[in-house]
Amino acid sequence: xxxxxxxxxxxxxxxxxxxxxxxxxxxxxxxxxxxxxxxxxxxxxxxxxxxxxxxxxxxxxxxxxxxxxxxxxxxxxxxxxxxxxxxxxxxxxxxxxxxxxxxxxxxxxxxxxxxxxxxxxxxxxxxxxxxxxxxxxxxxxxxxxxxxxxxxxxxxxxxxxxxxxxxxxxxxxxxxxxxxxxxxxxxxxxxxxxxxxxxxxxxxx
Amino acid sequence: xxxxxxxxxxxxxxxxxxxxxxxxxxxxxxxxxxxxxxxxxxxxxxxxxxxxxxxxxxxxxxxxxxxxxxxxxxxxxxxxxxxxxxxxxxxxxxxxxxxxxxxxxxxxxxxxxxxxxxxxxxxxxxxxxxxxxxxxxxxxxxxxxxxxxxxxxxxxxxxxxxxxxxxxxxxxxxxxxxxxxxxxxxxxxxxxxxxxxxxxxxxxx
Numbered sequence: 001x002x003x004x005x006x007x008x009x010x011x012x013x014x015x016x017x018x019x020x021x022x023x024x025x026x027x028x029x030x031x032x033x034x035x036x037x038x039x040x041x042x043x044x045x046x047x048x049x050x051x052x053x054x055x056x057x058x059x060x061x062x063x064x065x066x067x068x069x070x071x072x073x074x075x076x077x078x079x080x081x082x083x084x085x086x087x088x089x090x091x092x093x094x095x096x097x098x099x100x101x102x103x104x105x106x107x108x109x110x111x112x113x114x115x116x117x118x119x120x121x122x123x124x125x126x127x128x129x130x131x132x133x134x135x136x137x138x139x140x141x142x143x144x145x146x147x148x149x150x151x152x153x154x155x156x157x158x159x160x161x162x163x164x165x166x167x168x169x170x171x172x173x174x175x176x177x178x179x180x181x182x183x184x185x186x187x188x189x190x191x192x193x194x195x196x197x198x199x200x201x202x203x204x205x
Numbered sequence: 206x207x208x209x210x211x212x213x214x215x216x217x218x219x220x221x222x223x224x225x226x227x228x229x230x231x232x233x234x235x236x237x238x239x240x241x242x243x244x245x246x247x248x249x250x251x252x253x254x255x256x257x258x259x260x261x262x263x264x265x266x267x268x269x270x271x272x273x274x275x276x277x278x279x280x281x282x283x284x285x286x287x288x289x290x291x292x293x294x295x296x297x298x299x300x301x302x303x304x305x306x307x308x309x310x311x312x313x314x315x316x317x318x319x320x321x322x323x324x325x326x327x328x329x330x331x332x333x334x335x336x337x338x339x340x341x342x343x344x345x346x347x348x349x350x351x352x353x354x355x356x357x358x359x360x361x362x363x364x365x366x367x368x369x370x371x372x373x374x375x376x377x378x379x380x381x382x383x384x385x386x387x388x389x390x391x392x393x394x395x396x397x398x399x400x401x402x403x404x405x406x407x408x409x410x
Contacts (some may be wrong), residue, residue, distance in 0.1 A: 005353035006212055006240065009346055014245045026409065033407045035211065037400045039345060042362045044398045050407045058410040062358045069301060097399035104395065132334060133362060133383060136341030140244060141214055148210035157247045157338060168410070178338060190309065193249045194302035195242045202238045202255045204231065205263040205373070 008147040013192050015152035015185040016071045022184040028149070029054070032182065033079070036142035041134040043116050046094050047087030048138050051080040051168055060167075065163035067177060071154060078185030080164060081139045082133025082174040085124070088116040096162035128175065135177035142180060152185030213352040218397050219388040220357035221276045221302060227389040229281035232328060234259070234352070237387065238284070239345035246339040251299050252292030253343050256285040256373055263373075270368035271384060281388030283361075286344045287379040290329070293321040333380065340382035350384050357390030377408025381396060 029052045041047055053062045054077045062080070063072040070077050084090075096110045119128055143153040154181040164176045234257045247253055258267045261280045267285070268277040275281050289295075300314045325332055350357040361384040369381045 005210055006351055007351060008210055009240050009243045013247075029409055030403055030407070034206045034400075034403055035214050037406060038217070038397065039405075040217075040348075040360050046401050046406070047303060048406060052407065052409040054409060064399050081313055086296070094401060095398075101399055129337060129382075130362060132337035135340050136400075137345045137360070140342045140345035141349070143245075144210055144346070145214060155342070157335060177334075190242065193300075193308060194306055196251050196299060198239055198242075201242060201251070201253060201320050202235070202257065204234055204257040204259055 005144070008144055010192070012143065012147050013152070013185070013189050015154040015181065017186040017188050018071065018076065018152070018181070019184040019186050020074050020075040021137060022076060024054070024183055028151075029077055032142050032146055032150075035145040036138040039134070039141040041136040041137065042130055043091055043112050044095060045087040045096065045116070045130065045134065046136045047084040047131055049082040049084060049174055051082070053078045053080060055193055061165070061167045061181070065167045066156065066159040069156065069158060070155075071181050072179070075154070075181035078184065079139075079142065079180045080176050081135045081142075081178045081180060082170065083133075083135035083177045085127045085131055085173045085175060086120070087127065087130065088113070088120040091116050119184050129165075131175045132177050135175070139178045139180050142182075146182050149180055152189070155179070155183040156181065206408050210349070213349055215397070217352050218357070218390075220359040220386065220394050222391040222393050223276065223279040223281065223357070223386070224389040224391050225279050227281060229259070231387055233356075234376050236280055236354075237347050237350055240350040241343040244339070244342040244346040246342065247251040247335055248296055248317050248400060249300060249303065250292040250296055250321070250335065250339065252339045253337055254287040254289060254379055256287070258283045258285060266372045267369070267384070270372045271361065271364040274361065274363060276361075276386050277384070278376040280359070282385035282386075284344075284347065284385045284387065285373060285381050286340045286347075286383045287375065288338075288340035288382045290332045290336055290378045290380060290404065291321050291325070292332070292335065293318070336380045340380070344383045344385050347387075350386050356387055357394070359386040360384070361386065
């Protein structure tokens with residue numbers, strides 16, 4: 001199987017049906033999230049958090065918070081991909097390894113923290129937008145990484161964020177942005193659905 | 206150069222410095238957006254719109270709306286990636302090719318339109334969340350597709366959305382979610398910055 005990025009993008013399908021006889025190792029779950037966190041985030045905030053729902057008990061909890069959609073039980077794992085609010089508060093710590101690696105200087109870190117704090121501190125809408133952006137970028141990276149490992153995924157926005165937060169003890173700073181089921185898809189999933197013609201969505205100026 | 210997805214994810218850097226001597230063809234811009242729109246969206250809403258800013262005149266307009274960040278001039282192109290509000294209104298049209306291709310039946314389309322309309326119609330927050338999700342998933346797909354084509358990209362959330370909307374005649378339904386510069390990066394960009402250890406961002410339950 002070719003895993004050129006073009007092939008992966010064109011062959012990915014949003015998967016609802018999984019082969020329930022299979023399992024996924026800790027190692028694979030870890031690798032998916034490791035690659036997901038290579039996604040970019042503003043200031044390298046890394047304002048995300050992943051809960052990998054894999055046990056029967058946790059799957060049942062998540063299904064109840066996701067309008068009883070069965071794929072949450074059938075998939076080998078479902079990731080609750082959260083963005084985090086007030087991420088500027090953790091920026092200095094998030095960037096310290098960049099300074100330690102000699103990529104940029106301590107003054108740059110301090111400048112970024114000052115700038116991010118000034119723009120985010122009293123702006124909950126900006127914090128929320130940033131949480132949605134970062135979590136979604138990471139989720140897409142995870143889905144394409146999975147595709148390259150021969151796995152299938154299905155993004156879901158159909159869930160009750162309050163119920164998910166309660167069921168998994170999320171803090172008030174964690175915004176559940178998307179669920180992503182992952183595992184071994186069955187052969188009965190729909191093919192990728194057609195997209196709009198380019199001239200309906202793109203303008204070059 | 207290997208273009209395995211793992212390599213692409215690990216080698217992508219958020220690029221601010223571009224080789225200004227190069228240009229990018231219409232064909233390449235089109236191909237990037239064609240692949241970006243293969244990203245998933247809820248109900249296959251495809252609630253996105255791309256403006257590829259490539260002329261000197263348009264770049265100057267965008268730079269003024271992006272806090273004068275110079276990479277908007279230097280990059281071969283900058284995509285204004287918009288999510289769209291009230292996307293349920295266009296869902297029937299967006300899904301018709303799926304019915305025409307025999308992937309699912311007309312009744313399924315009608316069911317999805319009814320369901321999406323019920324949940325989105327009077328819920329501007331949900332519409333906005335969906336716009337941010339879809340546009341960000343498409344933006345990440347575009348960035349990895351670009352990487353596979355030997356191009357560099359840089360996502361930017363540092364812009365004034367109102368100014369961008371005014372400068373490019375966006376409608377009130379278009380939400381500019383992210384700018385993505387793209388082109389030929391110079392050799393002076395930072396390497397990919399270190400990420401948090403996995404145990405700080407992942408919990409398996």
